[in-house]
Amino acid sequence: SQQGEEDPQALSIQEGENATMNCSYKTSINNLQWYRQNSGRGLVHLILIRSNEREKHSGRLRVTLDTSKKSSSLLITASRAADTASYFCATDITQGGSEKLVFGKGTKLTVNP
Amino acid sequence: GAVVSQHPSRVICKSGTSVKIECRSLDFQATTMFWYRQFPKQSLMLMATSNEGSKATYEQGVEKDKFLINHASLTLSTLTVTSAHPEDSSFYICSARDWGTNTGELFFGEGSRLTVL
Numbered sequence: 001s002q003q004g005e006e007d008p009q010a011l012s013i014q015e016g017e018n019a020t021m022n023c024s025y026k027t028s029i030n031n032l033q034w035y036r037q038n039s040g041r042g043l044v045h046l047i048l049i050r051s052n053e054r055e056k057h058s059g060r061l062r063v064t065l066d067t068s069k070k071s072s073s074l075l076i077t078a079s080r081a082a083d084t085a086s087y088f089c090a091t092d093i094t095q096g097g098s099e100k101l102v103f104g105k106g107t108k109l110t111v112n113p
Numbered sequence: 114g115a116v117v118s119q120h121p122s123r124v125i126c127k128s129g130t131s132v133k134i135e136c137r138s139l140d141f142q143a144t145t146m147f148w149y150r151q152f153p154k155q156s157l158m159l160m161a162t163s164n165e166g167s168k169a170t171y172e173q174g175v176e177k178d179k180f181l182i183n184h185a186s187l188t189l190s191t192l193t194v195t196s197a198h199p200e201d202s203s204f205y206i207c208s209a210r211d212w213g214t215n216t217g218e219l220f221f222g223e224g225s226r227l228t229v230l
Contacts, residue, residue, distance in 0.1 A: 033219075042119075042206060042223035043157075088156060098170060100147065101208070101219055103157040 005104055006089055012110040019076040021107040023089030024069075030092040030099065032065055034074045037086045037106075046074075046087075081113045116140060117209050119222030126197055127230055133193045134225045136207030142187035143209035147219070148180075151204040163190040197229040 006023050013019055023032070034046040049056045049065045049072065056063045062075040076083055088106045092099060116139040126132050136146055144165045149157040161182050162170040169182035179201075181193040190209075194201050206224040 035221075040204070040226070043208075043221040045218070045221070048218070096170075098145075098162055099210075100159060100162060102159060103149075105156045108154075 006087070006107045008107060009105065010108045010110070012112065013079055015079060015081055015111055015113050017079055017111075019079050019083070019109055019111070021074045021087050021089075021109070023072045023074070023104050025072075025089075025091045025104075026070065027091075027093055027095075029067075030094060032063075032072050033090045033092065033101070034061075034063060034072075035088045035090060035103075037088065039086075043088070076109075079109075079111045081111050083111045084109060117207065117220045117222040119205075119207055119225050121225060122223060123226045123228075125228045125230065128198055129196055131193055131195045132197055132227060133191055134205055134207075134227075136190045136192070136209065136222055138188045138209040138211070138220070141209075141211045141213055143190075143211065144187060146184060146190040146207055146209045148182060148190075148192050149206045149208070151206060151224075153204075157206060160192075165190075194227065197227070199229045202227055202229045 029051050031048055031050045033048045035043045037043050047058045047063050049063050060077045065072045086106045086108045089104045090101045092101050118137045120135045146163040148160045150160050151157045159172050160175045163182045163184040165184045171177050184190040204224050204226050208219045208221045210219050
């Protein structure tokens, strides 16, 4: 079963606005990662935040992690039309002695020019 | 950065035939690779973990005899969809873990789109 649940499922904003996507998960994690996927394409790794970290920045991206609430958020500031894509959170978990990455359902972001 | 290559990127086959998809880590050795399946407008579902030199570990509900996984070398894992049916049509994505990085970062292939007629 899927570990992460993103909300909203879809988000439409204007260029220049900020976009915030949230992710909740159920079990203990090793780390949490955010990925981007353009339609019909492979995944692009955006950022990884470890379980002992609370916030991380990378360019226009800001990720927070609250392990007590089992939730994370991805903020994209000053959005651009090129940011239009689906965004997935993925939790790196250890299950049955092996480490695996489990994806959430994703948020489809549309940035209107 | 590390690169994972998938081949073919697109394949169309007739119902009942078998299709093999390759996943290669180009500049690092990957003892573990993962196979995901993605239906249109949905998320990635982990199908199995491919372990070099041993049997793959399948997720619950994934048919082992239907989706054959072979991890014959440290840089190559293959997924064979046997006796394909139209419902097997999907986007298949592999990833490989590079333990050369501090966090064992995962790198993803570009995906293979399978269409079964």
